[in-house]
Amino acid sequence: GNSVTQMEGPVTLSEEAFLTINCTYTATGYPSLFWYVQYPGEGLQLLLKATKADDKGSNKGFEATYRKETTSFHLEKGSVQVSDSAVYFCALQGFGNEKLTFGTGTRLTIIP
């Protein structure tokens, strides 16, 4: 079945540091890939997505590239801010399968 493995947290960085949160997946066919973010006390919000190999999703300074050869979708940001502190979830949706499969989430804390 489909599965997502993402970097264990928590991750603590200083403001303006470079961020990478690793995500790898297992799926048959050609899944769509997503990053969701959960701010304290809120539900999940879509951060970015990519629907085919070599696509790059980007939003709010975050980027992730769909790498089929390494089955990865790592999240990156060049300069993090305190407001980026949240839990980040990598997710995939298999072709023809409407449910999303999520990773376990990575808690990110940015200190000033």
Place this chain on the structure above:
Amino acid sequence: EAGVTQSPTHLIKTRGQQATLRCSPISGHTSVYWYQQALGLGLQFLLWYDEGEERNRGNFPPRFSGRQFPNYSSELNVNALELEDSALYLCASRPSGTQNSPLHFGNGTRLTVT
């Protein structure tokens, strides 16, 4: 546009009782999904409803059930509550048949079983 709304925000029950959680999707969305977010376990898929029918079910026991009403709102019922059912229950919606469109999540119902 109003987002996905869930009620109640918090729910406290004792072991063995039943819990009912409610979800109203975004207007025009006919697919509703339920996820359980237990501490340290990420999001586990529970149920998917579309056009009033149950389309898929996660690996949960039968005491987790639900339904979708004609107005596309949905209810999740958990019978014979156990301590490990304590979690944040998230509802999400999207238009039917839009495979690559994102899920829109509510803020969740935090269920505590004592």
